[in-house]
Amino acid sequence: MKLVLFIVKSSWQKLLIGAIGSAIAGLCYAYAVKLLNTLIGSSSESSALFIEMSGIIVLSTSLSIITGYYLTQLFEEKISDLRVDLSRKILQADFETVERNAFKIIPVLHYDVNNIGSFAKTIPDVLVAVFKIAAIWTYMFLLSWQLTLSIITVFLLVFLFAFVLLPTFHRIEKDIQRERNVLYRHLLGLVNGIKELTLNRVHQKNYVEDTINPTSYKHARHISIINSLNILVTKSAELIVIVGIGIIIIVLKSSASFSSEVFLDFLTLVLFILPSLIIITSFARSLKKVDASLEQVFSLGLEFDDYRHAIGNAKLPYHSHSEAPLISLQEVTYHYGTPDSNTYKVGPFNLSIYENELLFINGGNGSGKTTLAKLLTGLYMPESGQINYQEQKINETNLFEYRNLFAATFTDSHVFQDLRYLSTRVNESEMQKKSALLGIEDKIEVDQFNISAVDLSFGQRGRLTLLRVLLEDQPIYLFDEWAANQDPYFRSKFYHEILPDLKSKGKTIIVISHDDQYYHLADRLITLSSGNITTISG
Known part of the structure; x- marks a missing residue:
C-alpha cells in the first residue's frame, strides 16, 4: 500500500x-x-x-x-x-x-x-x-x-x-x-x-x-x-x-x-x-x-x-592581486568515526597555499595525504578548525562554490565517458589536441563529447581521466598520485610538460606524489607522517 x-x-x-x-x-x-x-x-x-x-x-x-x-x-x-x-x-x-x-x-x-x-x-x-x-x-x-x-x-x-x-x-x-x-x-x-x-x-x-x-x-x-x-x-x-x-x-x-x-x-x-x-x-x-x-x-x-548539507548559493568572490593565501587551514582536524571513539585522527593542520603555487605533498602510506586532499577540496568538513579561501570562511552556505574551484584526480577516480557537460566551454579540436598530448587519440572515439573507450590499459584509463580534468579548466588542480600508474615516458611528460603548462596559465596545483626525482620542480614540498605535517621545505 x-x-x-x-x-x-x-x-x-x-x-x-x-x-x-x-x-x-x-x-x-x-x-x-x-x-x-x-x-x-x-x-x-x-x-x-x-x-x-x-x-x-x-x-x-x-x-x-x-x-x-x-x-x-x-x-x-x-x-x-x-x-x-x-x-x-x-x-x-x-x-x-x-x-x-x-x-x-x-x-x-x-x-x-x-x-x-x-x-x-x-x-x-x-x-x-x-x-x-x-x-x-x-x-x-x-x-x-x-x-x-x-x-x-x-x-x-x-x-x-x-x-x-x-x-x-x-x-x-x-x-x-x-x-x-x-x-x-x-x-x-x-x-x-x-x-x-x-x-x-x-x-x-x-x-x-x-x-x-x-x-x-x-x-x-x-x-x-x-x-x-x-x-x-x-x-x-x-x-x-x-x-x-x-x-x-x-x-x-x-x-x-x-x-x-x-x-x-x-x-x-x-x-x-x-x-x-x-x-x-x-x-x-x-x-x-x-x-x-x-x-x-x-x-x-x-x-x-x-x-545533507544545506548547500546555499553564496558566492565566493575572487580578489585578484590579493596577498592573502588562496587557501588556508587553521588548526584543522578530522576524525574517522566519532571524536570520542578510538579512531584515526589527522591534524591539526596549519597550512597556507598561495595562488599559482606548485605544491607537492609526500608521506608514507596512512600518513593522511588523501584525507588532507579531501579536506582541501571540501569533500570532508573539518571536525574542528577552519578552512578559508582568500580569508573567506568556508561553511555550508558557500561549500558548493568552493568545491567548484577544483578539478581533481584521486587514486580511485572513475573514468567518465560522457563529457557533454564540457561542450559549452571546450571544442572537440581542443579535446583532440589534449588526447594527442596524452597519447590516447587513437585509442578513443569521440562523438559529440561522448567517448567510446577502445581496449584501454590501466595507464591509458588514467590518462583518459586526466583528459577530462584538464578540459575542466578550473583555477585549482589536485592530483593524488596520478603518475604512479604511468610508464616513465608519460610520468616525465606529466611533470615536465603538463604541470608547467598549468602553472603558466595561472593555475594553483597540488600534487600528491612519491616521485622524489621530481620534487625539485615544486615551489614547496610538504611531508606528512602519522596524520600531521612534519616538514615544509622550499
Whole structure:
C-alpha cells in the first residue's frame, strides 16, 4: 500500500482516470460473462447474442489494454522520478555519508527500485481483476444470494490465510535485502581485490568459503523459504476452495430449494473469476516484498536528508592581486568515526597555499595525504578548525562554490565517458589536441563529447581521466598520485610538460606524489607522517 500512497500523493487525478477505465473494463467483462451464461442456456437462434457478447468482450479487452498501458506508464514515470530523486539526494548528501553507505546505494537503486517497478506493473491487472470480481459477484448475488455468500466465505478464508502469513513474508524479505546488500559488498570485494586474491591461495579459499559462502547460503535459504511459503499459500488456497465448495454442496443438497442447474451456473462463474482471484492473491503476497523495498529506498533517502548539507548559493568572490593565501587551514582536524571513539585522527593542520603555487605533498602510506586532499577540496568538513579561501570562511552556505574551484584526480577516480557537460566551454579540436598530448587519440572515439573507450590499459584509463580534468579548466588542480600508474615516458611528460603548462596559465596545483626525482620542480614540498605535517621545505 505504501507504493499506491506514494503514487496517489502526486498523481491521484491520473490514477482516478485509470481506475475508472479499469472499472468499465471489469463491468464489460462481467456483462460478457452474463451474456455467455445466457447463450449457454438459450434454445433459440442466438447469433445476435453471440455478436453482442463478442463486441462487449472486445471492448473489455481493449479498455484493459489501454488502461494497463496508461497506468503502467504512470507508475514507471513515478518509479523513474524516485530513482532520479534519490540520485540527486546522493549528490547533495554529505560526502562522508555517501562513502559510508556506498555498499547499499547500487543495490537500492537497482534491485529495490526494480522490485518496485515490477510490482507497479501488476497494479493495472489488479484493478481490472477487482472490478471483474465485484461485477461477477453482483451478478451471482442476483442469481442466489445464499450461494454467493457461501462462495465469498470460502474465498475470504483463502485471503485470511494469506493475510496471516504477510508479517512472515515481510520479515523474511527484509532479511533477504539485508543479506543481498552484504553479499553485494563481498562480491564487489572479489572483483576489486582480484589481484590480491589471485596471488594468495589461502586468502582465495578463505574469501570464498568464509566470506562469500555463508552470506550466499543464508540468502539462498531465505529465498527458498519465501518460495516455499508461496507454494504453501497457493496449494492451501486450492485445498480451501475445493473443500469449501464440497461442504457447500453437501449442506445445500439437503435443502429442498437446491437447484443443480443454478449451482452449475455458479461453478461456471467461479471458473471465470478464479484467474482474477489468483492475480489478487499474488498481489497481496507481493505487498510485503515491495514494502520492504520501499523501506530501503525511503530510509536511504531519509538518511541522506538527515546528513545533507544545506548547500546555499553564496558566492565566493575572487580578489585578484590579493596577498592573502588562496587557501588556508587553521588548526584543522578530522576524525574517522566519532571524536570520542578510538579512531584515526589527522591534524591539526596549519597550512597556507598561495595562488599559482606548485605544491607537492609526500608521506608514507596512512600518513593522511588523501584525507588532507579531501579536506582541501571540501569533500570532508573539518571536525574542528577552519578552512578559508582568500580569508573567506568556508561553511555550508558557500561549500558548493568552493568545491567548484577544483578539478581533481584521486587514486580511485572513475573514468567518465560522457563529457557533454564540457561542450559549452571546450571544442572537440581542443579535446583532440589534449588526447594527442596524452597519447590516447587513437585509442578513443569521440562523438559529440561522448567517448567510446577502445581496449584501454590501466595507464591509458588514467590518462583518459586526466583528459577530462584538464578540459575542466578550473583555477585549482589536485592530483593524488596520478603518475604512479604511468610508464616513465608519460610520468616525465606529466611533470615536465603538463604541470608547467598549468602553472603558466595561472593555475594553483597540488600534487600528491612519491616521485622524489621530481620534487625539485615544486615551489614547496610538504611531508606528512602519522596524520600531521612534519616538514615544509622550499
